[in-house]
Amino acid sequence: MKKHILVVDDEADIRDMLAQFLTANGYRVTAVASAGEALRIGKQELPDLIISDLQLEDADGLEMIAELKAARPDQLVILLTGVLFDPEVVSGVLARHISSYLEKTSSLARILETVNHLLSPPPAR
Amino acid sequence: MKDKTIRRILLFFLLISAILVIIAVQAVRNINRSAVSSDWVNHTHSVILEVEALRVAVYAGDGALHAYVLTGDTRDQAAFSEALSNVTEQVEITKALTRNEPAQHGQILQLESLVNLRAEFYRAVLAARQAGNGEKVHTLLAADAGRSALRDIRRKIDLLKNEELALLTERDTASYLQAQATRWTVWLGVALDVLLLGSVAWLIRDDLAARRRAAVAMQADNERLEARVQERTAELAAANARLSTENLEKQWANKALTHQLHYNQLIIDSIKDLVFVLTKGLRISRVNPAVVHLTGLEPAALINQPLARVVQLLTRHPAADAPLTDPIAQALKEGHDLRDQPALVEDKRGRKTPVRFTLFPLRDGDKVVGGIVTLQISPPGAETRP
Numbered sequence: 001m002k003k004h005i006l007v008v009d010d011e012a013d014i015r016d017m018l019a020q021f022l023t024a025n026g027y028r029v030t031a032v033a034s035a036g037e038a039l040r041i042g043k044q045e046l047p048d049l050i051i052s053d054l055q056l057e058d059a060d061g062l063e064m065i066a067e068l069k070a071a072r073p074d075q076l077v078i079l080l081t082g083v084l085f086d087p088e089v090v091s092g093v094l095a096r097h098i099s100s101y102l103e104k105t106s107s108l109a110r111i112l113e114t115v116n117h118l119l120s121p122p123p124a125r
Numbered sequence: 126m127k128d129k130t131i132r133r134i135l136l137f138f139l140l141i142s143a144i145l146v147i148i149a150v151q152a153v154r155n156i157n158r159s160a161v162s163s164d165w166v167n168h169t170h171s172v173i174l175e176v177e178a179l180r181v182a183v184y185a186g187d188g189a190l191h192a193y194v195l196t197g198d199t200r201d202q203a204a205f206s207e208a209l210s211n212v213t214e215q216v217e218i219t220k221a222l223t224r225n226e227p228a229q230h231g232q233i234l235q236l237e238s239l240v241n242l243r244a245e246f247y248r249a250v251l252a253a254r255q256a257g258n259g260e261k262v263h264t265l266l267a268a269d270a271g272r273s274a275l276r277d278i279r280r281k282i283d284l285l286k287n288e289e290l291a292l293l294t295e296r297d298t299a300s301y302l303q304a305q306a307t308r309w310t311v312w313l314g315v316a317l318d319v320l321l322l323g324s325v326a327w328l329i330r331d332d333l334a335a336r337r338r339a340a341v342a343m344q345a346d347n348e349r350l351e352a353r354v355q356e357r358t359a360e361l362a363a364a365n366a367r368l369s370t371e372n373l374e375k376q377w378a379n380k381a382l383t384h385q386l387h388y389n390q391l392i393i394d395s396i397k398d399l400v401f402v403l404t405k406g407l408r409i410s411r412v413n414p415a416v417v418h419l420t421g422l423e424p425a426a427l428i429n430q431p432l433a434r435v436v437q438l439l440t441r442h443p444a445a446d447a448p449l450t451d452p453i454a455q456a457l458k459e460g461h462d463l464r465d466q467p468a469l470v471e472d473k474r475g476r477k478t479p480v481r482f483t484l485f486p487l488r489d490g491d492k493v494v495g496g497i498v499t500l501q502i503s504p505p506g507a508e509t510r511p
Contacts, residue, residue, distance in 0.1 A: 014384070105381045109374065
């Protein structure tokens with residue numbers, strides 16, 4: 001069964017390209033533009049992974065992620081944003097909320113690598 | 126290949142049919158010949174029988190005449206008359222049988238002459254006997270001593286009979302040879318037909334084998350072609366997927382770069398202080414909206430203009446013996462900041478606004494490639510002198 005990824009970004013081009021790329025690489029993708037839709041789908045469908053922008057039109061991405069993590073603490077999240085963070089901020093503050101941080105200038109191959117890494121099953125013992 | 130084989134098979138069947146026709150024609154001809162020979166044989170036997178009957182009739186007549194001469198009995202005379210009548214009848218029958226055969230007919234005519242002579246002799250003896258002329262009868266019979274005329278008739282009949290038998294033998298030999306020829310023709314034709322049928326069967330078998338080989342080869346070719354098509358399709362699909370990915374990657378990179386530039390622009394544009402980006406020659410290369418707002422000058426009117434056109438740094442008066450230098454150029458040359466200096470900004474109407482001037486060298490690695498000037502509007506009453 002295909003892993004389900006929820007993509008949250010208020011820019012349609014970014015959202016569509018990411019959804020197309022991940023779909024072509026074997027994932028089931030739901031792409032939404034707002035935090036409200038993301039919260040609804042995140043709580044109803046329990047996606048395997050959420051890829052979210054930081055700055056959304058209707059809310060702050062980190063607040064949305066925090067709400068989803070509160071409902072599901074083991075929820076995997078990638079923060080994909082053009083806002084450049086200091087590495088110390090990423091490792092210190094954001095690490096509690098997200099599984100990985102990627103800049104939007106990262107290549108799609110790098111994004112796929114991170115997704116595959118997070119969603120790959122743990123090695124059999 | 127198909128047309129060639131069909132043509133060959135048709136040719137073989139034409140040959141077989143021709144041979145069968147030849148055999149049939151030959152057989153019919155031989156049957157007709159046999160029928161003709163059979164008629165001829167029957168006819169010849171009839172001639173022989175009639176000639177034999179003639180001989181018997183002549184001898185019977187001769188015996189009856191001699192008996193009548195000796196006895197004078199009318200019954201013997203009647204027997205003689207009947208025998209003579211039979212002789213005449215047999216001669217006519219034999220003539221009729223041989224009328225279409227000139228050689229035999231000629232001999233029959235000769236035989237008829239001999240028989241007629243003999244009959245004349247018999248009639249002369251009969252007449253003398255009936256007249257009671259014994260002397261004449263005696264003379265006539267004495268002249269016929271040895272019956273040479275009768276022997277001539279017998280020899281003629283034997284000759285005719287022998288000739289007919291010889292012809293029978295010759296015709297029999299000819300019939301036998303015809304029958305043999307017919308047998309050979311039939312057997313040879315049958316053998317040829319069997320041979321041709323065998324050849325046709327071999328041709329058909331060879332053609333079927335060739336077709337099977339061609340079908341197997343074609344199937345192998347099709348499988349190879351199919352595999353090649355699948356392989357090529359897979360290669361094209363992989364290439365297409367790779368190109369799609371590369372294309373998507375480029376679009377993503379462009380979009381990400383545009384997004385990042387837009388975000389950076391937003392940062393600069395959101396700053397309420399005036400921001401100038403300078404070249405190393407102290408010309409303006411970029412301004413933020415705060416500059417446009419304060420000076421009333423559009424970016425097009427500012428770009429590539431000397432900073433000094435709109436910004437005047439209020440530097441302290443240097444010592445009388447010190448060299449006159451531009452502190453901004455000096456700071457960029459030395460690569461250090463020039464912070465919080467009093468300055469004036471002049472708008473397009475010539476009005477001057479006091480500001481606090483700060484210069485940061487714009488570094489690319491270890492090289493200073495230009496400068497960034499920020500101007501903070503001084504509060505009213507602030508010091509405008511250094």
